[in-house]
Amino acid sequence: MAPMIQVQDLTKYYRVPSREVPTSAWEKAKRFLVRQWQPVVAVDHISFTVEPGEAVAFLGPNGAGKTTTVKMLTGILTPTSGQATVAGYVPHRERYAYTYHIGLVMGQKSMLVWDIPVIESLRLYRDVYEVDEHAFEARLAQFSELLEIDELLHIPVRKLSLGQRMRAEIVSSLLHEPEVIFLDEPTIGLDLLSKRRMLEFIRTINRSEGVTVFLTTHNIPDVLQLCSRVILIDKGKLIYDGSIGALESLCQHQVIEVESREALDAAALAGATLDAPWSEVGQNRYLVRVDNGQLGELAQRLSHLPAVAHVGVRRPDLEEVLGEIYEGKIQL
Amino acid sequence: MKARSSYKGPLAKLPRLLWRLVRVGFVIETEFRTDFWMSVLNFLAWNALYVTFWQAIVGRTGSLGTWTAGELLVLNFMLSFQGALSIPFLGLRRLPERVREGALDKYLCRPVNPIVVTCFEAVYVVSFLRQLAVALAGVGACLWVYHLHVAAWRALLAVLLALIATLVWACLQGTVALLSFWIGEVGTIGFFLNVGRRFERYPIDVFPRAVRVSLTWFVPAALTGTYPAMVLLNKPINLGLTFAVALILLGLWGGVLALVSGAALRRYEAYGG
Numbered sequence: 001m002a003p004m005i006q007v008q009d010l011t012k013y014y015r016v017p018s019r020e021v022p023t024s025a026w027e028k029a030k031r032f033l034v035r036q037w038q039p040v041v042a043v044d045h046i047s048f049t050v051e052p053g054e055a056v057a058f059l060g061p062n063g064a065g066k067t068t069t070v071k072m073l074t075g076i077l078t079p080t081s082g083q084a085t086v087a088g089y090v091p092h093r094e095r096y097a098y099t100y101h102i103g104l105v106m107g108q109k110s111m112l113v114w115d116i117p118v119i120e121s122l123r124l125y126r127d128v129y130e131v132d133e134h135a136f137e138a139r140l141a142q143f144s145e146l147l148e149i150d151e152l153l154h155i156p157v158r159k160l161s162l163g164q165r166m167r168a169e170i171v172s173s174l175l176h177e178p179e180v181i182f183l184d185e186p187t188i189g190l191d192l193l194s195k196r197r198m199l200e201f202i203r204t205i206n207r208s209e210g211v212t213v214f215l216t217t218h219n220i221p222d223v224l225q226l227c228s229r230v231i232l233i234d235k236g237k238l239i240y241d242g243s244i245g246a247l248e249s250l251c252q253h254q255v256i257e258v259e260s261r262e263a264l265d266a267a268a269l270a271g272a273t274l275d276a277p278w279s280e281v282g283q284n285r286y287l288v289r290v291d292n293g294q295l296g297e298l299a300q301r302l303s304h305l306p307a308v309a310h311v312g313v314r315r316p317d318l319e320e321v322l323g324e325i326y327e328g329k330i331q332l
Numbered sequence: 333m334k335a336r337s338s339y340k341g342p343l344a345k346l347p348r349l350l351w352r353l354v355r356v357g358f359v360i361e362t363e364f365r366t367d368f369w370m371s372v373l374n375f376l377a378w379n380a381l382y383v384t385f386w387q388a389i390v391g392r393t394g395s396l397g398t399w400t401a402g403e404l405l406v407l408n409f410m411l412s413f414q415g416a417l418s419i420p421f422l423g424l425r426r427l428p429e430r431v432r433e434g435a436l437d438k439y440l441c442r443p444v445n446p447i448v449v450t451c452f453e454a455v456y457v458v459s460f461l462r463q464l465a466v467a468l469a470g471v472g473a474c475l476w477v478y479h480l481h482v483a484a485w486r487a488l489l490a491v492l493l494a495l496i497a498t499l500v501w502a503c504l505q506g507t508v509a510l511l512s513f514w515i516g517e518v519g520t521i522g523f524f525l526n527v528g529r530r531f532e533r534y535p536i537d538v539f540p541r542a543v544r545v546s547l548t549w550f551v552p553a554a555l556t557g558t559y560p561a562m563v564l565l566n567k568p569i570n571l572g573l574t575f576a577v578a579l580i581l582l583g584l585w586g587g588v589l590a591l592v593s594g595a596a597l598r599r600y601e602a603y604g605g
Contacts, residue, residue, distance in 0.1 A: 109438070128345075
């Protein structure tokens with residue numbers, strides 16, 4: 001079966017006003033009269049494929065190029081070079097026919113019409129996608145059951161809470177039964193319950209309908225709940241593409257968790273950890289980052305400190321691993 | 333069952349989509365009832381002001397050029413009529429702001445023309461009907477009160493000219509709005525157009541030739557009020573030449589709009605919002 005998303009050497013340059021500070025009066029005058037431009041590489045020769053029905057997390061720090069990539073894959077932006085095909089279409093060349101096959105949810109930008117009730121926006125999209133009336137009603141009933149949107153349908157979008165709005169947004173992007181859904185930070189700013197409900201819904205759609213999910217997010221629990229595969233991008237370059245387990249195993253250290261009855265003396269802690277990096281993560285709770293070779297010795301030394309109530313060892317979780325990758329502590 | 337069994341293409345779904353956009357506009361207008369009634373009051377107040385203004389002027393001078401009080405009021409209501417026709421194109425004025433917000437993304441990832449749907453996201457049909465009714469009633473009342481006789485065919489020609497003028501201005505304003513894809517803020521250019529449009533409430537033929545030419549060819553304010561009123565009232569005007577000018581302007585600005593909108597969309601797709 002052909003991949004659902006196929007990306008080869010995809011590159012996007014933006015032209016932005018020059019950030020160089022003019023050094024002379026002449027330079028300043030020239031800059032005032034004629035704007036100077038400089039190229040900025042947003043996405044730099046990335047390649048990957050996503051299989052039909054897969055749920056993939058596309059992660060990276062702010063400004064890494066995630067949204068630009070999503071915009072290129074949804075036909076909003078034209079790549080500077082490289083190839084992208086989604087569902088057999090080249091998004092920027094075949095935008096009209098292609099967009100029948102995809103859905104896009106942007107957490108930071110509403111896709112609904114702000115001043116009208118949700119149902120009117122949904123009807124507008126029904127007509128945009130040429131969904132027939134019976135199918136529309138059936139789809140709405142299905143989503144009402146899963147997302148409890150009945151109560152929201154007759155409320156103007158501007159009066160909805162963020163969680164309610166995001167439920168309506170996701171319904172609007174799935175009305176036409178797309179084969180792929182692009183989710184750009186869909187849970188940003190959502191409370192725990194709204195987040196959970198949304199993620200469960202996306203997982204249901206992914207598993208029961210085989211909709212391919214392409215997710216960008218900074219919420220690692222979203223990734224763990226939805227995806228088995230992670231693609232990492234940093235400064236426009238693809239730096240990792242593989243399973244979550246394999247990514248976690250790249251970490252060559254473990255974490256010792258220390259709980260104490262009272263605050264530990266920093267000097268004593270530094271002595272016990274042999275200068276291994278440690279941090280206070282809560283009241284009387286400490287984390288020590290330890291290389292595998294030192295693990296036994298340091299755990300023993302820490303457990304002998306006065307006031308220590310508990311010492312535990314665990315592997316770093318995905319969030320910690322990603323933090324270390326972004327900080328350059330783990331080289332990929 | 334697949335929700336989307338087949339798609340028929342942009343033209344086939346256009347009527348339904350237009351109807352939906354009209355409905356969206358209707359829902360917005362009924363959602364903001366206070367705004368709606370305030371705009372009704374505003375509109376009536378402006379018309380009352382102009383009626384008072386022309387009666388005061390012509391009451392002292394007898395006429396303005398070749399225009400009597402009744403004819404000047406017909407000009408005023410013909411302008412309101414043309415204003416009603418331009419209501420569906422109001423979205424063009426908000427386009428620069430929407431481009432800066434990156435609002436086109438919403439429709440670029442959907443099977444529609446993003447510029448067209450963004451401009452016509454809400455077609456205010458209630459405002460359109462309201463203004464149309466007031467304008468027609470105003471013209472009718474003026475004709476009756478001032479005993480002005482109008483041939484049916486001239487009324488039809490006047491309506492046709494007002495319609496062409498509306499399209500010319502929509503293309504002109506659309507072109508200016510689309511420049512926001514390159515320069516962001518287009519308020520200054522829009523300002524020049526608005527200055528020109530301030531002349532449209534006055535009969536253009538009372539101005540010197542240079543002003544008349546400018547207000548016909550460069551900022552075609554004469555097309556919206558004076559010329560349709562002259563056609564309606566059987567005032568001395570070369571019908572063939574007037575329609576030829578209107579059609580040339582429509583072709584010119586329509587062509588420019590088509591070129592600029594294609595380039596604007598390509599630019600947006602290249603640079604984003």
